[in-house]
Amino acid sequence: MSGDTCLGSALCPAAGHKPKAGGIKGGSLGNKYVRLNVGGSLYYTTVQVLTRHDTMLKAMFSGRMEVLTDKEGWILIDRCGKHFGTILNYLRDDTIALPKHRQEIKELMAEAKYYLIQGLVDMCQAALQDKKDLYEPVCSIPIITSPKEEERLIESSMKPVVKLLYNRSNNKYSYTSNSDDNLLKNIELFDKLSLRFNGRVLFIKDVIGDEICCWSFYGQGRKLAEVCCTSIVYATEKKQTKVEFPEARIYEETLNVLLYETPRVPDNSLLEATSRSRSQASHSEDDEGFELRDRVRRIHVKRYSTYDDRQLGH
Numbered sequence: 001m002s003g004d005t006c007l008g009s010a011l012c013p014a015a016g017h018k019p020k021a022g023g024i025k026g027g028s029l030g031n032k033y034v035r036l037n038v039g040g041s042l043y044y045t046t047v048q049v050l051t052r053h054d055t056m057l058k059a060m061f062s063g064r065m066e067v068l069t070d071k072e073g074w075i076l077i078d079r080c081g082k083h084f085g086t087i088l089n090y091l092r093d094d095t096i097a098l099p100k101h102r103q104e105i106k107e108l109m110a111e112a113k114y115y116l117i118q119g120l121v122d123m124c125q126a127a128l129q130d131k132k133d134l135y136e137p138v139c140s141i142p143i144i145t146s147p148k149e150e151e152r153l154i155e156s157s158m159k160p161v162v163k164l165l166y167n168r169s170n171n172k173y174s175y176t177s178n179s180d181d182n183l184l185k186n187i188e189l190f191d192k193l194s195l196r197f198n199g200r201v202l203f204i205k206d207v208i209g210d211e212i213c214c215w216s217f218y219g220q221g222r223k224l225a226e227v228c229c230t231s232i233v234y235a236t237e238k239k240q241t242k243v244e245f246p247e248a249r250i251y252e253e254t255l256n257v258l259l260y261e262t263p264r265v266p267d268n269s270l271l272e273a274t275s276r277s278r279s280q281a282s283h284s285e286d287d288e289g290f291e292l293r294d295r296v297r298r299i300h301v302k303r304y305s306t307y308d309d310r311q312l313g314h
Contacts, residue, residue, distance in 0.1 A: 032046065032047070033045065033046055034046065034047060034050070034061070034075060035073060035074045035075060036074070036075050036077060036084075037070070037074040037075065037076050037077070038077045038079055038080075038081035038084045039077070039078065039079050039080045039081040039082075039084075040081060041081025041082070041084060042074065042081075043081075043084060043085065043088065045088050047061050049088060049091050049092055050091065052091055052092075053091060053117065053119070054116075055091075055115050055116045055117050056114070056115045056116045057091070057115055079111065079114060080107075080111070082107065083104075083107060083108045083111050084111070086108060087108075087111060087112065087115060087117065087120070090112075090117065090119070090120050091117075094119065095123075096120075096123075098123065098124065098127050102128060102131055105124050105127055105128055105131075106124075106128070108120070108124055109121055109124035109125065109128075112124060138195065138198060139194055139195060139198035139199075139203070141194055141203055141204065141205055142202075142204045142205070143204070143205045143206075143207065144163075144204060144205065144206040144207070144208060144209075145208070146208075150163075150204070150206065153202070153204060154218050154221060155221050157202045157218075157221075159200060159201055159202045159261065160200075160201050160202070160217070160218060160219045160220075160257035160258060160260045160261060161201070161202045161203075161204065161216075161217070161218035161219075161257070162190075162193065162194075162201055162202070162203050162204075162215070162216070162217055162218075162254055162257060163203075163204045163205070163206055163215070163216040163217075163218070164186065164187070164190045164203075164204075164205055164206070164213075164214075164215055165205075165206040165207075165209040165211050165213070165214045165215075165216070166183060166186065166187060166205075166206075166207065166212070166213050166214075167206075167207055167208065167209060167210075167211065167212060168183065168212060170210060170211065170212050171212055171241045173232070173238070173239045173240050173241045174238070174240050174241070175240065175241050175242075175243065176233060176240050176241070176242045176243075178243075179241065179242055179243035180243075182213075182229070182243040182244060182245040183212075183213055183243045185245045185247075186213050186215075186229060186243075186245055186250075189245075189247060189250060189251075190203065190205070193250075193251075193254055197254070197258070200258065200261060201254070201257060201258070211228060211230065212229075212230045212241065212243065213228075213229040213230055213243050214226060214227065214228045214229060214230075215227040215228075215229070215250055215253065217253045217254070217256065217257045218257070219257050219259070219260025220260050223296045224253075224256070224257060224260075224296065225253045225256070225296060225298070226296060226298045227246060227249055227250055227253060228298070229243055229244045229245065229246060230242065230243055230244070231244065
């Protein structure tokens with residue numbers, strides 16, 4: 001029988017029998033097997049293994065601490081027995097193969113801390129740090145699945161938000177020759193910006209919206225600007241959709257939203273700095289009470305272009 005064989009729950013203490021306290025003398029037992037009931041999991045091992053290292057188990061089985069036994073002689077340890085076999089293997093060999101999953105390593109480390117096995121604690125901590133460095137992403141990009149989810153993300157974010165909507169299937173015309181390349185350039189720029197400003201700006205993707213390629217910029221929960229990258233081109237006897245790549249404009253608006261890395265309190269100077277000046281647009285009497293913070297800059301890059309003088313409608 002191996003030293004860490006789990007014998008099953010059939011040998012657990014019978015109900016109604018109170019455990020009794022007793023002392024274990026390591027010198028008297030030597031290499032003889034002792035029986036351990038760890039949270040219902042049963043193990044055989046020797047006192048020599050249990051007392052090899054200066055741990056709580058050594059204190060328990062060298063006579064310095066009282067231990068509890070049931071009427072059948074099983075020594076009771078009130079801990080989860082899931083990882084106790086691994087604990088015993090470490091005490092025997094001073095090394096073990098750690099579990100693959102982070103959660104199981106955390107569970108094992110908690111048991112090692114309880115039994116005061118510092119060497120095993122150090123192994124678990126090093127493994128968790130390695131896994132964090134290897135597998136945890138630098139940044140996470142949410143993908144919108146519904147308008148409600150988008151609204152909730154933007155309203156709950158304490159950081160500025162940049163959203164890229166791209167949905168090539170929305171188009172009912174053919175694309176111009178360089179439109180596919182420009183669409184990919186927009187996506188590539190989004191990925192680069194998300195890496196550069198990770199932690200300062202929340203970047204989200206939208207693949208279900210009505211536009212083909214459109215950037216939106218939000219600060220303090222409200223929309224500040226929009227850059228639409230598509231236009232309709234009227235060629236001979238047909239219409240085509242053109243996708244633009246206004247890199248400088250997109251970069252400028254991304255820098256503008258960084259001004260909103262502030263608590264959610266009204267700041268008219270910031271709002272005015274990133275809003276279109278009143279002098280750039282004519283206002284009727286009805287617009288006199290229109291506040292700057294309600295404006296959204298919508299930049300359409302060559303929204304419609306033609307090769308003739310026909311009148312175009314939206």
